[in-house]
Amino acid sequence: MSDLAIRTVGLGKKYRRGLHVEPYRTARDAIASLVTTPFGRGPRKQEDPWFWAVRDLTFDVAEGTVLGVIGPNGAGKTTLLKLLSRVTTPTEGYAEFRGRVATLLEVGTGFHLELTGRENIKLNGAILGLGRKQIAERIDRILDFAEVREFADTPVKRYSSGMFMRLAFSVAAHLEPDILIVDEVLAVGDAAFQKKCLGRLGEVGAEGRTVLFVSHNMAAVNQLCDRALVLNKGHIELEGSVRDVTEAYLTSFAGASAEALFEPRSDSPAYISRLVTTSAEGRPQSRFTSDEAVVLEVDFEVVQRLDGARVWAWLYSADGTWLCGATDSEANPSAPATREAGAYRTRFAFPAHVLNEGAYQFRALISTQRGMRNWDYHDDRSSGFFELEDTTDYTSSDLGKRRSLLLVPMAAEEQRIERHAAVVG
Amino acid sequence: MTTVEKPLTVIRPQEGWRALNLAELWRSRELVGFLAWRDMQVRYRQTAIGVVWAIAQPFLTMVIFSVVFGHLAGLKSEGLPYPLFAFAALVPWQFFVYCLTQSGNSLVANQSLITKVYFPRLAIPLGVVLAGLIDFLLASVVLGAMMVYYGVAPTRAVLLLPVFLLLGLTTALGVGTLLSATAVRFRDVQYVIPFLVQFWLFATPIAYEPGIFPQPWRSILGLNPMAGVVEGFRWSLLGSHTAPGYSILLSGAVAVCILAVGLVVFRRMEASFADRI
Structure with a gap:
């Protein structure tokens, strides 16, 4: 199987809940938790402290493939990349890959603010796996790509954030490994540089290198990748050619019906019994136009x-x-501050003319006053989804259909003014 | 097909004890160099006298020791000029303290690297030791100048100096790996280090001659590898009376034990550094 670059079999990673939240683990913390929960029986103890960030990941990546990894936040994308880049070790399963791997989980890893641009290139290159010679060969290309040649000997703490990001990305883009693993790094810099980065990544793919590319940017995934993989809740939900997968991913939301009913729960003093998206008039529907308000009805039962x-x-x-x-x-x-046992309905209305078209999801929750404890929570694929279509007539507009996230109109006014005095010096 | 040449990497769960991967460590030797170079570069940026600090620190300590212990307290110094007596001990001692304090915190300080990039984690404490060694060499130059000034010539025993340096290196790396790996789980380590350094300073014959301890305490002092290092430096460089005897073997054995424990603990915890830091 020499044409496979990456092969994973049943890869899984288990984390302990809470450890991420506590940045420090000290003896004092241990004593403090003893005081707050003297018998070691806080309410949280009922939950299993272990959870699988990813599990049963089995997939192959052929050499030269550019694979996009998509999925909602918390789906395990970053965990997968951390496993493949060997930053962390799996709890179960197996993976193998052929060739030198370079990972880009973050731009500017290991950059030191006190060091100059040139020095940081050397250091960052060494950290990402380049030898002294290879760095020396590429340093000029890297400086040119980042457009910071005249600041090569300035400490990067004096750089603008754009310059810093450009330099950091350029180092990574010139690593030339067999397998490149990239996480969300395109969210950096101005639009022109983003385009340049995408182009560079495309080149890397065209040179026959294998690339694993994680992104929220569906357009970028479509443009760069041959194949795509959808992660959801730590599992592979879809895998295939990029066109099939992105289409299926986006339409998977549309299939959801407006109304979702939930079983009664006996383990909670309150639970959500029904979620439904409706028009302002209360008609259940899952497709809306941008000039309609979207209403979420949360029906819930108070048991006691x-x-x-x-x-x-x-x-x-x-x-x-x-x-x-x-x-x-x-x-x-x-x-009401206090609710007697019974059935209740809360209606949340989201105004019209705010969001651009696309698929959206409402998630609903019942909790104690400050959200210290959740009684019931619904964020699964089967509820709260709706699609928005922009039906604005753009025929007389300059821009046509908007590609921005929001449609919120801005006000503008114009008047004649005196010329500004010429700026001297 | 070129694919045949490409190295195969296998990832599987790692639990428990793992052997030292020396081949991988050797491949990342340039990284160790770069990390040491970065520490050197960064340490004295925006300081007025820069790298002179590497010399000034042990030198000023020597001046204080000479005034307080040599002059006021009148401690004996094996017939050597007290400043030279103290400085020959302070040069390896400062190297050791540097390694101890810097590597203890090194993994935590490089948190962003550890959670984002894979490389043999041992490169970090090794880089610290290497940077400390460069400071040590600079301070050694001053030591040489002082020997010329006081007209003290090394004897043939100077050929054994690398042995004592190696002993110090072993101890420093051992304690460094142990503390740095522990600090990933328990941040308490950063508060323990200053006390450890203070305590260790008094347990090492730097300000005083080892002869002030009667037997059997004199031999027990040999359990402290740094005592062996300090005595060895004075003996091989300055020709002090007390040639290290069997106690140097004891020191050596203890140093090797410390390094072994340090490496084992480090390797054992290495796999979970990114998750627990």
């Missing part, structure tokens, strides 16, 4: 009298970006 419970609605874009959110008490000051 509850003080200070909160209902939350969060809005996400299809790629998992958190857009906005509200609690019932914020949005509705007359929301």
Whole structure:
């Protein structure tokens, strides 16, 4: 199987919940937790502290393939890259790859602010696996690509953030490994440089190198990759040619019906029984136009009298970006502080003319007053999805259909003014 | 097909004890050099006297020791001029302290590297030791100048000096790997290090001559490898009376043990550095 660059079999990684949140683990923390939960039985203890960030990942990547990895936030994309780049070790499973691997989980890893651009290129190159000779050969190309040649001997702490990012990306883009693993690095720099980066990555792919490219940017994935893989909740959900996968990924949201019903829960004092997206008039629907408000109805059951419970609605874009959110008490000051047992309905309305077209998801939650403890939460693929279509008539507009995330109109006014005095010096 | 030449890398779960991967460490020797170079570059940026600090630190300590212990307290110095007596010990001692304090914190300080890039993690404490060695060489030049000034010529025993340096290196790397790996889990280490350094300073015959201890304490002092290093430096360079005897073997054995424990702990914890740091 010499034409495979990467092969994984049942790769999985288990993390302990909480460890990421506590940045330090000290003896004092141990004592502090003893004081707050003297018998070691905090409410959180009921949950299994271990969770699988990714599991059962089995896939092959042929040599020369540019594979895009897509998925919502928290799907395990970064964990997968960390495993393949050997930053962390798997809990189970097996993977092998042929050739030298370079990873780019972050631009500017190991950059030191006190060092000059040239010095940082040397250091960063060495960290990413280049030898002294290889660095010397490439240093001019790297400086030129980053457009920072005149600042080569200036400490990078004096660089603008754009210059810094450009330099950092250029080092990585000139590594020329057999396998390149890239995570979200295109979110750097100005649009022109992003285009240049995409071009450079495309070249890397064309040179027959294998590239693993993680991105939220569906357009970039479509443009660069041959194949794509969708991760969701740590599992591979879809895999195939990039066109098939991105299409299936986007339409998987559209298939969802407006209404989702949930089983009663006996383990919680309150639970969500129904989520439905409706028009302003209350008609259930999952397709909206940009001039309509989108209403989320959260029906919930209070099993026993509850003080200070909160209902939350969060809005996400299809790629998992958190857009906005509200609690019932914020949005509705007359929301009751105490609820007797019974059935309730909260309606959250998202205004028209704000979001551009695309697929979106509402996620709903019932929690205690400050969200210290969740009673019920729904973020799965089967609920809260809706599609928005921009039906604005752009025939008389200069720009045509917007490609921005938001459609919110801006005000503009114009007047005649005096000429500015010429700037001297 | 060129594919045949490409190295195959296998990833599988890693639990428990692992052997030292010397081949991989050797391949990343340039990285060790670069990390040491970075430390050197960064340390004295925006300082007025720059690299002179590498010399000034042991030199000023020597001046203080000479005034307090040599002059005021009148401690004996094996018939040598007290400043020279103290400085010959302070040069390897400062190297050791540098390694101890810097490598103890080195993994935590390089957190962003560890969580983002793979490389043999041992390169980090090794880079620290290498940077310390460069400071050590600079300070050695001053030591040589002082020997000329006081008219003290080394004896033939100077040929054994590399042995004592190696002993110091072994101890420094051992303690460094142990502390740096432990600090990943327990940040308490950073508070322990200053006390450790202070305690170790008093347990090492730097300000005083080892002869002030009666037997059997004199032999027990040999358990401290740095005592062996300091005595060895004075003996081989300055020709002090007390030639290191069996105690140097004891020091050597202890140093090797410390390094072995340090490396084993480091390797054992290495796989989880990125997750736990």
